[in-house]
Amino acid sequence: MLSYFKWAFLVTALGILLGAWLGWITTGTAAGTLGIVFICSVLAVLEISLSFDNAIVNANKLKHMRPEWQHRFLTWGILIAVFGMRIVFPLLIVVIAANIGPWQAVVLAAAQPEAYARIMHDAHLPIAAFGGAFLMMVGLSFFFDREKDVHWVRWLEQRMAKYATIRGVEVAVVLLVAMGFSRLLEGPEVQVFFSAAIWGLLTFLLVEVVGGLLDSSQQSLGTAAKGGVGAFLYLEVLDASFSFDGVIGAFALSQNLFVIAIGLGIGAMYVRSMTIMLVEKGTLAEYRYLEHGAFYAIIALSVVMFAQSVVHIPEVITGLGGAALIGLSFWSSLR
Template identity: 80%
Template sequence: MTQHPSPTGGAPHSGAPARSMLSYLKWAFIVTGLGLALGGWLGWTTTGTLAGMLTILFICAVLAVLEISLSFDNAIVNANKLKSMTPIWQRRFLTWGILIAVFGMRIVFPLLIVVISARIGPWEAITLAAARPEEYAHIMEEAHLPIAAFGGTFLMMVGLSFFFDHEKDVHWVQWLERRMARHATIRGIEVAIVLVTVLIFSRLLDGADTQVFFSSAIWGLLTFLLVEVLGGLLDSTQKAVKGAAQGGLGAFLYLEVLDASFSFDGVIGAFALTQNLFIIAIGLGIGAMYVRSMTIMLVENGTLTEYRYLEHGAFYAIIALSVIMFMQSLVHIPEVITGLGGAALIGVSLWSSIRWNRVERGNAPASG
């Protein structure tokens, strides 16, 4: 078998042939084929008609596109974290991590919400999803408020932590990011901003929703801080061989919680298209594989280094997504707006990066 660069091991080895985009997407295409075949079989067995089968195939395809559009910024953030991890932990994240992402967040997580919310057993939740999907979807909708508060808080902390960094010296939106980097030395400034935002949104809710939103948001904040503390404690012993592996574990846990936060919006939004848990798992699982492929491509090709503002666009998209999740506690916001908004921010940052590269090449002295 041809030896390519390590699955996430940074830039390709010198002398190794550059991988084509199709080679990165190979497994995503395989999973797409298997997923659509499974979706077609599910559609035929549940409806018994060609039209019903084609409808379910279409829903699976739309869900996959929804997941890709919502999670492209997730791929960029994953790549940003992966490039500082050891190769062995990079591979572990892209194998075990993706299994957790696909099966854990797209199948187990919705079931767990129903188990907790309805106070029923796991097998009863599976039976409910298969036999009474309308009731299952209703329980998921009822759980949307705490999910939005938890995920929105965690993602806002992720986004603000990127910009409130006094060592950050590359700025896309100069007037804003310079000020944020300058004030990064103020201890806990990101936490203060997030708490003020949470207080504002909790005050806009009524009755018991206020307490549910606030307590869920606090748990989201605590989860971020605990993961950061855990990563710091593990990374502090990174000089030892065992410690290096533990440091990778801290980053691994961070990425898993981050992926979970990104998945909240897609899983809940999927119920607007179908109430069938298994169709949702197929569609979102296909999309998650493309996110994995994009992550590997970004790391191996050094794309984040080549396009200097791409990370900025992704983290702005994360902050925008966190605000949207907060706003969804008050009003419904179509998932297409969430996906297109994030894609637009990343697209503009990519265009700015390309323009900056052209200016730099134009200013470079001619070799003589």
């Protein structure tokens, strides 16, 4: 089993060394260096705890993909996840929110981390609404499936599978939840929140449509790429949505963009290793309710993201809640 984590261990060692070097050049003291290394380690653990359900959902999608597309996602996909979401995404938010150039955003992150963190915090409302709506659609789509015949919480999931015949039921649920939380806000925040939630909903639907068109066009060409381009695109947007909460929450531990990138990048490599292990060892087939726990955790995370527009919820609680749901599903699978 340890062989699956060899790259994660290597990236961890490199990340710790890079964190120590960064700590030394920024603080010049041994205590400051150890403090930076500790923050990088905590961020890595935070990312793993928040993204374990992401690994299960990735594995659920990857098991239906052809080997070449699995390999592409686990190589190019992880590069996009680590460098795109952990470095480029926070910079892009500041570029748009502060109306400055990309290089100016990098300089701001290095020279004025407090101002950078403040801009990121101010952008949290639309990000939470967008990510919450997208992830809720992901979770509900798993349960509102009339072909689903394995149920963990039987009394609830059987009803959800039954109501899946109603067209657009998931969309209606997401809109109702978004409307409910928007009523707890005041002033211009209401429009910002609801517009971002609508965009999250539309993004999910567009990814589904575009993915279906891409895969069907490939099949018509005779490549039979079941779960190819479309699934790759879906997984990338899904990973981005999972990353929103971790990237924003990381600024509560450190205001240094580069420290955050190191910590979250280490965590992302462990998520990749867990995904590979789940696919190759057939863990999802062996533990039949593990997927259910992951998708319940996704719905819980989406509600938390919506709720964070009103009240702050520590990321530790979010991570522990998701881990508890997955742990319960694992225990039920063993029974």
